[in-house]
Structures are given as structure tokens and as C-alpha cells.
Amino acid sequence: MHPKEQRLKYRENVENGTTSGICDGYLQANMISLPAKYAFEFLLFCHRNSKPCPVVDVLEAGQVIPRIADADIRTDLPKYRIYKNGVLERETFDLTDVWEDEFVTFLLGCSFTFEKALNEAGISLLHQEMKKVVPMYQTSISCEEAGSFKGDMVVSMRAIKKEELEETIRITSMFPHAHGAPVHIGDPAEIGIHTFEHPDYGEFTPFNEEERIPVFWACGVTPQYVGLNAKPEIMITHAPGHMLITDQKE
């Protein structure tokens, strides 16, 4: 199905499931909307931390149509989250009632892009085989702060077969707009992860440590986490796994 048609289903609330595997081959993006007064510092945070926060599009105040999708950002994602003062208030399928003209929206690259490239190279991804959400962790890796936006990096983990490690690094390095090369390989404790089998987000899948090695990538949850740290009066994001499907081919 073409992204435009699929987004119409979300707009009309005929569907509202995860976008994982939907409109294969089209770029999907994380969304974060904030009042305009936060826009400079948030963009600067993204610039200083481009691995977790690869900006693929920005909608200035008053704009609701991205440059990379013929979509309405207020209605065309399957599910949203509304945070107030850094606390989740509710999930919703439509932002029409809360939207303000002064919101600035950031669209950030997502690991779906590099996972697809890994799939195509025949590299085995356990969380996909097990149909689980990739495990994600808070780390002790500091992000460079920008104004009120500060905090540690969130990473995602994929246990990669040792003989596929080099190829995995090579492939993901080719996607700077989708988190790029890994930020850490091996011992989770070295980056402050002490409950490896109990991730902060997503699900852990046990693996054979003789065969596979844990590989960590900067994760698009980082800017949400950092955004909430700043406790803006309102912040709107996509619901996890419910991304914007763009019109751009991957």
C-alpha cells in the first residue's frame, strides 16, 4: 500500500496499530512537537547529539505538512502521546483538539531503516525472529546538553552473531540519518547497564553468548527522554512503534 493511502487509514481512525512492517521500503520517522520557545534549544540538542537525534525534517511554527510526506502531522500517525510538564497525560489517535499554531515539530530518523538493510544482507535479528520489541536501556553515556535539554543516552541492543559483526558495523555506518554505527559493543556494564536482562523499554530475548555479542546503538527514545527532563508544559510524540510513514524511499 502507498504511504498516502495508509496514512488516510490512520487519519480516519480505521487503523491504529504499530507501523512496524507497514509500507515496507518507505522511511519512517519519530515525531516530537514542542512549543516554539523550545525550538532553538531542542534543534541545537539534536545537532550536538546527532547519533541519537538524527533530524530528517523540521516543521516550523504554523506548519503541519512535512517536507518528506504529503501528510497532516496532527492526524496521520496511528497513535500519539501527550505529555504535560514531563508526565504522560494520555495517548490519543488525533491531535486536532490540542494543536496550537505555535508548535514546532521535529522528525527524527529511526532504526527501522538500518534494520531493513541488515535484513537484506541476511543478518539475523533476534527480536524480529521472536516478534518482540527491541530492548532499550538508559546508559551512563552523557549527551552534550543544550539549554534545558540534558540527560544520558538511551540505546537499543541487538545481539549479533560474531561472524556477522563486522558486516553489521559496516552497514549501519552507512545510515548516519538512522543512528549510524554502534556506540558500544560488548559488556553492558561499561556503559552503565546493570540490569541487562530487564531493559528499561522493550523486551529482552535470551541468547547464546558463545555465538552472539551485544551491540548497542544510539536510540530515538533519547530525545523523548531528554525532552521530558526539561518538563515543557506540553510535548507531543508518536506512541512507541507508531511512527510517521513518509513518502521517501529508504
Added chain:
Amino acid sequence: MHPKEQRLKYRENVENGTTSGICDGYLQANMISLPAKYAFEFLLFCHRNSKPCPVVDVLEAGQVIPRIADADIRTDLPKYRIYKNGVLERETFDLTDVWEDEFVTFLLGCSFTFEKALNEAGISLLHQEMKKVVPMYQTSISCEEAGSFKGDMVVSMRAIKKEELEETIRITSMFPHAHGAPVHIGDPAEIGIHTFEHPDYGEFTPFNEEERIPVFWACGVTPQYVGLNAKPEIMITHAPGHMLITDQKE
């Protein structure tokens, strides 16, 4: 001489000449300061036009010390330009009397970086041999606009020996933070340059067209030109050729 020592000479106004060839091996940067209300749109303009506007550092409102130089941005460049409402008001050696805490400063990469790499590869650069300022042109290549920041790209031109063209492209591609690969090669008219021998800025050096081909790079004058288009009540830049010498090795 170490950058810190050299900058002290500028601070104390013992020297105020061009930084071309000074503190060889250290990164030099273009500077643009604007009132905070322009900061988001200007940073977004740079993000959308990273070839002419490669951001290497940003000083938030209230900050005068860059992250990439132990310097005071108000005093440690040899010469500045003050523009009001888009018009050059004056040049000055010191900004202490005009500085406002609400200024945000952008430091942008500069072609000195890739010229040095070309020198080291033995590639002949005519303007250096003739001790002239590189010729720069307004083009018809539109920049992607961001709010009130809009305009066409300014490019610099170097006539490269045909047998050195491939190597020149390869080398400059390696410096995305200093304008990167050329934006055009060959016929100037194709990018809207109709007075090739009379550049808009800098000086033209005649060359043998059998031997050399004109190669055009996105130029750091673009953001100044675009900044002035927006007619901010005040905008401060380095004077052409009088850059910030940073503490970073190239």
C-alpha cells in the same frame, strides 16, 4: 604560535590582519552573531543548507566562550563587521561596547581547511600562487529557506588542473564540515554566473582553459548574505578573511 597567544594579540589589538596562514594546522571558523529570536530559524537554515553553512559550534545566549576555543568571542578575532537592518554599519576590532547577553553566535566551517588538505596533496591553487583572495559569486542555486532566512547560494571558484580534478573532488568530499565536495564543475553560466571574470567578491585570476577547469564550492559567505536578506536589527560577523582561530587541530 599557539592559537591562545595569537588570539591575545587580537584581544589587545596588537595585531588585526587576516588570519590566512596564521596558526597553521588549527581550524578557523566563520562567525555570525544574531539576537536570540533569530536563533532557531538561522540554525534550521544551516541544518537545511549544510554545504554552505557547516555548523562547527554554537554559543547560546549569554555564552561568549566557544566549546572549540578558549577564547572570548567579543574580542579575540582580529576584525569584525557590524550590520544594522541588513546594511554594513562599520568594522571594528572589539565588540565589548555593542555586545548584548541575548546574542547567539554561530561558528561555521571554512574552506581554509580543505585548501590546506589540497596543498598537502600537491594540488595547485592559482589564487594562492597569485596571492589573491579566492573569487566568489552569487549563483542561481536556491538555498532551502527557513523562516525569514532565504536566498541563493554563494560559491567560491578554484580553477583546477584537469589531471588533478578527481583527486580534488575526493579530498574535499572528506571535509563535510568545511563545505565538502564541489557543488558544480565546468560552465559557470549553468549556475547563473554571467560575469565570470568579474566575481561578486574576491579576485579573478585568468587561467588556461585547455589546462584547467573551473570548480565551484558552496561558500561561507552564503549565510552572511542570507542573514542580511532577513534584515535583522543587528548582525555581527568576522570581517572577511579575519576568522576565529580555534584550538582544534584540523
